[in-house]
Amino acid sequence: DTGVSQDPRHKITKRGQNVTFRCDPISEHNRLYWYRQTLGQGPEFLTYFQNEAQLEKSRLLSDRFSAERPKGSFSTLEIQRTEQGDSAMYLCASSLRGKETQYFGPGTRLLVL
Amino acid sequence: DQQVKQNSPSLSVQEGRISILNCDYTNSMFDYFLWYKKYPAEGPTFLISISSIKDKNEDGRFTVFLNKSAKHLSLHIVPSQPGDSAVYFCAAGWDNFNKFYFGSGTKLNVKP
Numbered sequence: 001d002t003g004v005s006q007d008p009r010h011k012i013t014k015r016g017q018n019v020t021f022r023c024d025p026i027s028e029h030n031r032l033y034w035y036r037q038t039l040g041q042g043p044e045f046l047t048y049f050q051n052e053a054q055l056e057k058s059r060l061l062s063d064r065f066s067a068e069r070p071k072g073s074f075s076t077l078e079i080q081r082t083e084q085g086d087s088a089m090y091l092c093a094s095s096l097r098g099k100e101t102q103y104f105g106p107g108t109r110l111l112v113l
Numbered sequence: 114d115q116q117v118k119q120n121s122p123s124l125s126v127q128e129g130r131i132s133i134l135n136c137d138y139t140n141s142m143f144d145y146f147l148w149y150k151k152y153p154a155e156g157p158t159f160l161i162s163i164s165s166i167k168d169k170n171e172d173g174r175f176t177v178f179l180n181k182s183a184k185h186l187s188l189h190i191v192p193s194q195p196g197d198s199a200v201y202f203c204a205a206g207w208d209n210f211n212k213f214y215f216g217s218g219t220k221l222n223v224k225p
Contacts, residue, residue, distance in 0.1 A: 042215030104156030
């Protein structure tokens, strides 16, 4: 069991560029979550998948954000036309349906210049 | 809308003593609560949870207490060890575990 992995770990981009992050959950986990964490705050829920279905999205997830989990395994989070306010740590977590424990990856730190 | 609050950004405790981390929530409909620990450059790690049907849950040195009438929970670490130094987040949600609301964290420093 290799745990939840995220790629890249760090990303620096210029305002207006598109970025894509990848999350590989624990293999048998059918739920996958995306969170955003800014300095001095806790993780904020963005969206979650059960298998390949995206079941809930936060109002924090503007039209510039899109997440996919095409085969119910890995997931991608894309941010289009990045803004400086998008600078944050993006965390992915996975769990088994019916279990409260979410296992987090190390996160992708995004800096938008 | 900050539904989960941790009002103490930091806490310093001597090794061997008790650490008490506090968390308040506003939504009385929450029925599941969790504590996570986070080291620098790592994602949060699950520590302990409690359902709203209980008022206490214990796991080794860690005990979580829930006071539903006060909408308050606390994490007790006894005895505290230097390796416990980390940021601790509380989180609240529902028993479908669809999403959790996290507090802003308390940075615990356990001094040798």
